[in-house]
Amino acid sequence: MKRWLFKSEPNEFSIWDLQKCKNQTEPWDGVRNYQARNFMMKECQIGDPIFFYHSNAKPPGIIGIAEVASKPYADFTQFDKKDKHYDPKSDPENPRWFLVDVKFVKEFKNVLSLNELRDIKSLEGMVLLRKGSRLSIQPVSDKEWGIIENLAVSK
């Protein structure tokens, strides 16, 4: 089992939106970055825990927990001409973009802001906190997960 952090802009799709979805589950569509895609396509397993991160939020930070809820399958938005993630170069016989479904688990009482996370010495080196890091799907180590979860509980 691996652990993850998924980023989303709350004005696009927030953890509260996920909570309101049918079965509190929704496809994580729209990822158009190969590294992020590869994580979903090749490494995500059903049941893997996910930190739900709100980017472009006030403040940006980890807001709760979700989990991987499906095997990878082709992202349907790549074939939808009206979708803003439409990709004319993707061949339906050999789709370029994949996704997994994500299920709501819980919301933290308080968001753990990016600033707070940066202040924690033991989280140095976390992908999220690396300079220039903008990967929207990233692995989280067991150690990092533990530190952050404890923080969320104690806050």
Next chain:
DNA sequence: GCCAACGTTGGC
């Protein structure tokens, strides 16, 4: 709204 950092595209 700005802009730094990064990713992608496409001409050569």
Next chain:
DNA sequence: GCCAACGTTGGC
């Protein structure tokens, strides 16, 4: 295969 131009992400 290089790299300039362009597009995107995401904090501030």
